[in-house]
């Protein structure tokens with residue numbers, strides 16, 4: 515009997531955590547669509563890596579801050595599904611793309627607030643709304659939050675608030691989409707060594723040590739610590755996990 519290969523769409527799959535998720539998901543036997551904002555070459559390299567694992571893959575450009583483009587983006591998704599994957603729907607959506615802006619609550623400008631809101635909250639809200647027409651029943655949505663939504667660390671008031679909003683949204687989505695058997699969960703990474711925030715966790719040795727010292731497992735995270743958890747949520751074994759926040763931080767700020 516033919517088994518239908520599931521397909522995951524990951525926003526921001528060109529680098530960092532999204533890239534790691536994409537490859538981990540492919541290793542579980544799913545096909546993958548990734549998006550990139552500006553780094554097409556990196557995205558194409560991820561597609562090649564996934565294909566070398568024996569799975570199908572495609573990359574599409576998407577600026578999650580620009581909700582006016584979402585309808586045309588999903589037209590491109592439909593075309594890719596037809597041409598590359600020989601189907602018309604996908605199964606898992608991972609809202610991963612994001613940026614950080616470091617500023618105090620008092621210092622945060624309206625422009626910074628709007629930019630964070632557009633990328634971290636409004637974008638995933640409406641991308642998910644529009645994705646539902648192109649998603650099969652029985653799949654899942656994974657929203658990427660942060661440890662900073664559980665504890666406060668000065669400099670992240672606006673960023674962490676947007677992530678807090680997506681955590682609340684997750685519960686509402688899980689409740690409303692349950693009738694379609696779509697599971698909705700949050701994965702909240704701790705501090706991870708990527709390009710995020712200018713690469714500070716990776717490149718600033720003092721910060722890296724400070725973060726390691728407040729982590730039970732004694733180090734900061736690496737992309738490999740995250741991708742496999744998201745990939746697990748895209749498997750049949752995770753079918754009964756719904757409306758949960760899974761923090762993947764090595765035990766930060768316990």
Ligand SMILES: NC(=O)c1ccc[n+]([C@@H]2O[C@H](COP(=O)([O-])OP(=O)(O)OC[C@H]3O[C@@H](n4cnc5c(N)ncnc54)[C@H](OP(=O)(O)O)[C@@H]3O)[C@@H](O)[C@H]2O)c1
Nearest residue numbers: 526528530531550551552553577578611612706708709710
């Ligand atoms: N790293 C951490 O310590 C950490 C901790 C907790 C949560 N997170 C969250 O994890 C997610 C991924 O972060 P990361 O560490 O992987 O960051 P990263 O290495 O900087 O990668 C960011 C990714 O998002 C894409 N992106 C950025 N702005 C975008 C936009 N306006 N529209 C569409 N795509 C956009 C980038 O695309 P291009 O490559 O094309 O620019 C890239 O693929 C974010 O939501 C972040 O908030 C990160």
